[in-house]
Amino acid sequence: MAKAVQKIKLSPSRDIPFNKLVLAQSNVRRTRAGISIEDLAEDIARRSLLQSLNVRPISDAEGQETGMFEVPAGGRRYRALELLVKQKRLTKTAPVPCIVSEAGTEITAEEDSLAENVHRVALHPLDQFRAFQTLREQGRPEEDIAAIFFVSVNVVKQRLRLVAVSPTLLDVYADDGMSLEQLMAFSVTAEHARQEQVWESVNKSGYDEPYQIRRLLTERAVRASDKRARFVGLAAYEAAGGNVLRDLFEEDGGGWLEDIALLERLVADKLRxxxxxxxxxxxxxxxxxxxxxxxxxxxxxxxxxxxxxxxxxxxxxxxxxxxxxxxxxxxxxxxxxxxxxxxxxxxxxxxxxxxxxxxxxxxxxxxxxxxxxxxxxxxxxxxxxxxxxxxxxxxxxxxxxxAEPDPEASSAASLADAGDHGGPxxxxxxxTVAGHADADEEDDDDAIRSLPDRLVAELTAHRTLALRDAVACHPQVAMTALLHKLCVDAFYQTYTPGCLEAGVRHVQLPGQTPGLKESASAKSIADRQAAWKADVPTDEQALWDWLATLDDASRLALLAHCTSFGVNALLEKVDRHGGSGVTAHGLQRRLDQADRLARAVNLDMAEVGWRPTVDNYLGRVTKSRILEAVREAKGEGAMQLIDHLKKSEMAREAERLLEDTRWLPEPLRLAEVAPPSDVKEALPEFLSDDEGQAGEIGEIEPAQAVAAE
Known part of the structure; x- marks a missing residue:
């Protein structure tokens, strides 16, 4: 015979006048949390009491009920009602909905208070976001929603922005597939397809930190702090129809300008x-x-x-x-x-x-x-x-x-230049708006190809500039290099251009080399040039006498500075048709001497600030080259983390991985110095070391200059 199931008897509910209620000391809540009592009182005044109080009858010493009830669970609601009574907004005899527990039950008041708070399940954030959206769709302004739930308008904007993320990603968040911080990062843009594309990428790669998500979502935009954006102004950009991506959860520095083409047009128009x-x-x-x-x-x-x-x-x-x-x-x-x-x-x-x-x-x-x-x-x-x-x-x-003109001729020439307008x-x-964008072409060829000629020229432009700066800081090296050039010309009548084009003729570097103008070497050279220019006489006729008054240290420093402008370590295309370009022999001489000069000044391109980026290297070589760089710098494990990515994504991740590794491509590395092979250019004994071979520039002693080759 089946055992009868014992029926559960629920506690009865009844309305009790407020002045018959007292707050029990058995309430387990001691720490303040949630909205304030004042805000809760305002909410009760607006929508009435949504949840009954849990009360117990109070008995006297003989065990007789006194007609008073204590409140062990619902203390914050009791305090809010008490505040409304004090404010005369609620009568002290107003009936309050209560659940009355039986007197003498085995369950203590502390247990009731604890159960009510522990068993409560907080609303999932996504449900709150969607509830805010429903209120907004019902026509409630953001300010009203904020006032109703006692939050700031910015919080409401944040919640509405989060619920506007792609429904696919919201489902991932609801299933605990991503964190709230990650969801916040996706709210930077409203483009659902782009959000889903980025999530697929970071989820597969494992690099799914919020900052990485924000970076990928904004990589096609321009920061508001960019000088072009500041020149045009956000107001003018938005007035022209441009969209600004804003991050409501992090400091975004003014946001990101999404329409780069529009920005460039506005910049060009304003500059014009x-x-x-x-x-x-x-x-x-x-x-x-x-x-x-x-x-x-x-x-x-x-x-x-x-x-x-x-x-x-x-x-x-x-x-x-x-x-x-x-x-x-x-x-x-x-x-x-x-x-x-x-x-x-x-x-x-x-x-x-x-x-x-x-x-x-x-x-x-x-x-x-x-x-x-x-x-x-x-x-x-x-x-x-x-x-x-x-x-x-x-x-x-x-x-x-x-020039000093004849007064009458000068007057006539001025009138002729002015024409009919009476002025110049x-x-x-x-x-001309500078700048270009290389196509982000996909190259799946696994073979390691030779570096593009243009890229090598740009890389060696960086090296040339750094070498100039380093030579200018090593006067003895500069003097030895200059002496070597003069000795070769004087004793061996070899006029093939080498690394040092003494004269000094400024060597032009590739104009569009990324980051060249902003490099530390460029700034150092510009500062040194400005410092010397402030001292050099403006009158060329006075220059000789001024030079004669300089002490030896100043003369050496000035010689090094001027000599450095003739340094040319560029790798250029060889002129195979006998024209005016560099020959194969001339180019090899230049590069060999550049390596010798770099060793003499201990040139380290990583030390002077060159880092591989998407713009200056990684985005312009094959995938195999990118993987080779990561393997050399970080090992096989790091390479395997990115070998499945598309080229554009691989280049960006490689930039991050290589940031602090001091890795350099071959054209920027310090090459080994090969032993001299051109016997025709052997130097006189007084410029050679003890064994008759040309000493290295890096071994210079102050009292004795040695050859650079």
Whole structure:
């Protein structure tokens, strides 16, 4: 016979006046959590009590019920009701829905309180996101939703952004296939197909950190901090229909501009407009680009303008700004920290004073009509105009026009140049926007091919620039290299160009080499050039006497600096047709000498800051080359992590893996020095070591120069 199942008897519910309830000391909740009592009271006032209180009757010493009830479970709701009574918004006798537990039960009040809190299951975040979306679809503004649930408007925006992620990824999140932080990263873009594509990639590769997801989702966009974006302005970009990707969960620096083509067009249009204003000054030519390559101003004569005089009104304004700035500086000289308003005002004053200092120089009209200017964007996103450059082809006309002329002839020439307009002719700027994008072609050929000629030329351009910088810092090496070149010419009549093109003729480097202009070597050379230029006389006739007054250390440093500009370690195409290009023999001599020079100055391209990136190497070689680089730097295991990826993804991951490894491609490595084989170029004994062989540059002693080859 089946045993009868014991029936469960639920506790009865009843309405009890609030003034008959007291808060029990057996409530297990001691730590404050969740929304405040004040917010909970407002919610009860708006929608009434959604959950009954759990109460127990209070008995006297004889065990008789007193008519009062204690509240062991539901203490926060009781406190909220108590607050409403104190605010006169609820009568103290208002009936409160309660579940009444039987007196004398074996289950304690503490157990009831603990069970109510432990058995409660929090709402899944995705359900909350979808609930917010439902309210939004019902017409509730984001501000109202925020007020109802006592959260900030930004929190509501975040929740709505999360629920807008691809439904496929939301299902993955619901099944615990991704973390909330990963889901947040996907909210950067609203493009579902792109989100799913990135998830498939990172999920397979294992590199699925939130920062990696954000990087892949925004790799086709331009940061708002980019100088082009700052030059155009986000407002103008968005007004033109451009979309800005924003991250509501992380600091995004202003976001990412998604439409690069639109941004480039806006940059070109604004630069063209600014260039037309500059062209009205009468320059013969204007070169306009967002960024010019390194060495863009080589082969140009740079004119020296004179600072424009301040008008009386400008002088008064300048003096007032300077006086206010000095007064604030003196007042807060000993302060540990400036007040915010004072710090802001000092910044405004500095900017205004800097504007006076950065006014364009004044050039002579006779110079302007034969010279031009470069118009570009500076590193802060502002307009940069560099005036007063004379091209080589205009040099003859410039010299003739600026020579001491006959007054009458000068007057006639000026009138002829002015034509019918009574002023110098104006040449409209030729606008050329620099930059190109190589196709991200898929190359599945497993064979390791030779590096492209153009890539090798660009890599050796980096090496040439670094070598120049290093030679300039080693005066004895520079002097030995120069002495070697002169000795070869004097004793052996060998005129095949080598590594050092003494003269010194500036060697032009590939203009579009990625990162060349911003490299540490380029900045070091530019700073050194500026420092020397500040000391060198502007009058060429005074140069000899000035050089004669320099001490030996200064003369050596200047010699090294000037010599370094003739360094040429470029690997170029050989001219096989006997033209004016470099021959195979000449190219080999150049590279051999460049290796010797690099060893002498201990050149380490990793040390000077070169790193393999998608732009400068990894995106421009075969997959096999990429895998070879990772294997050499990180080992077979790291290579296997990326060998299944497409080329574009493989290049990006390889860039990350190689970032701090100091790995270098072959053209940038320090080659072994081969023993000299050209007996015709053996040096005289006084330049040789004890065994008759040419000593290495790196073994230079201060008192004795040795040969570079």
């Amino acid at each position: 407009t600014e260039a037309e204003i500059v062209a009205a000054e009468g320059w013969k030519w204007l070169d306009v680009a967002a960024t010019f390559p390194y060495g863009y101003d080589h082969e140009h004569r740079r004119l020296e303008g004179t600072p424009a005089d301040l008008t009386s009104e400008e002088q008064v304004s300048f003096d007032a700004l300077q006086a206010e700035y000095d007064a604030l500086q003196a007042k807060y000289e000993d302060a540990d920290e400036l007040p915010d308003e004072v710090d802001a005002r000092l910044g405004e004053l500095e900017e205004a004073l800097e504007a006076f200092a950065n006014r364009p120089d004044v050039f002579k009209p006779a110079e302007i009509v034969h010279a031009g200017a470069f118009v570009s964007i500076d590193g802060e996103g502002g307009l940069q105009v560099e005036r007063g450059y004379v091209r080589r082809e205009d040099e003859t006309a410039f010299v003739a026009a600026t 002719p104006v040449q409209r700027a030729t606008i």
